[in-house]
Amino acid sequence: MQPYQKYPSKSGSHNKIHEFLEGKYANSYVWPVIWHNVIKEEELAYQIEYVTFEVHKDSNLNQKLSDIQFTLNPINEEDPKVFYLNFLTPAKSKILSSDNKHFPTFFVNALQHTKNTLEIVSNEKYNTDQIATIDIDYLWESETGEMKALEVTTFRKNLSSLSEAKRLLQFAIDKRFSKPNAYQLDFLSYVSNKIFNAKIYFVCVNTLNSTNEILPQSNVLWFELTSEVAQNMHNGKLPEDSHLKFCSIEEFLSEL
Structure with missing residues (x-):
C-alpha cells in the first residue's frame, strides 16, 4: 500500500487547462481530495473515509463551495463525510460540514498548526490512522x-x-x-x-x-x-x- 499520496496545490496547476476550465466552467470547476484506505485481499477494495474541498494560500478554487452546495453521491447512505476546509480563516471556522457530528478529531487538532491538508496527511502526529489521500486534478x-x-x-x-x-x-x-x-x-x-x-x-x-x-x-x-x-x-x-x-x-x- 502507498501510505500517502502527495498532491500539488492549484498554484502548480497546468496553466492552459486550468485557465480554460476556470474561464468556461467557473461555477462548477473544483478540486477534491479523497481520503481513503486500501483493503488488500484477493482483489483490491477501497474504503472512502472523507472527501475534502480545500482553500489555502495557493488556491482559492474551492472558495465557491463554502456553503457546501455541491452535489455528490453519498459515500454511503448514512454518512457522506464531506468537508470544506478553509485554511485562510481562524482555526475555529476553518472547517465546515454538512453534518458537524462527523468532524474527524485529527482534522480539528491539526487545523491550528497546518497550512493545508497535505501537512495533515503527511504528519503521523495528526494522521495516526495513516489514511491515504489522492486528489482529482480537475x-x-x-x-x-x-x-x-x-x-x-x-x-x-x-x-x-x-x-x-x-x-x-x-x-x-x-x-x-x-x-x-x-x-x-x-x-x-x-x-x-x-x-x-x-x-x-x-x-x-x-x-x-x-x-x-x-x-x-x-x-x-x-x-x-x-x-x-x-x-x-x-x-x-x-x-x-x-x-x-x-x-x-x-x-x-x-x-x-
Whole structure:
C-alpha cells in the first residue's frame, strides 16, 4: 500500500487547462481530495473515509463551495463525510460540514498548526490512522450536465507523434503506474464514477522543463480512464489504440 499520496496545490496547476476550465466552467470547476484506505485481499477494495474541498494560500478554487452546495453521491447512505476546509480563516471556522457530528478529531487538532491538508496527511502526529489521500486534478460539470474529470501527466520530451507519445506513456507506466502495489489509476476511475458520477480522462502533455507550464506547441495524448484501462496500465500495458486520442492542445481543450 502507498501510505500517502502527495498532491500539488492549484498554484502548480497546468496553466492552459486550468485557465480554460476556470474561464468556461467557473461555477462548477473544483478540486477534491479523497481520503481513503486500501483493503488488500484477493482483489483490491477501497474504503472512502472523507472527501475534502480545500482553500489555502495557493488556491482559492474551492472558495465557491463554502456553503457546501455541491452535489455528490453519498459515500454511503448514512454518512457522506464531506468537508470544506478553509485554511485562510481562524482555526475555529476553518472547517465546515454538512453534518458537524462527523468532524474527524485529527482534522480539528491539526487545523491550528497546518497550512493545508497535505501537512495533515503527511504528519503521523495528526494522521495516526495513516489514511491515504489522492486528489482529482480537475473536476467540473459540462454544458450538457455531464460530470467530467482529468488526471494529467506531464512530459519534458516532445509528444511529436502518436508513436512517440505512446513510447513516453509506456515509460511512465513502467516507471510509475505498474510498480508493485500501485493502485492510483484504478482508484481514480473508481472514485470518479462512484462519488462524482464523472468520466475521468487520462491526459499526457508536454511541459517546460520540470514545471507544469504546458508548451504552446504541445500535443496531447488522452483517453478515458475506465477501470479496465486503469487495471491494464497497472499491469504494464498501454491502452489499446482504439481508446487513444492524439491532437493539439487547442483541439483537446475544444473537446472539454
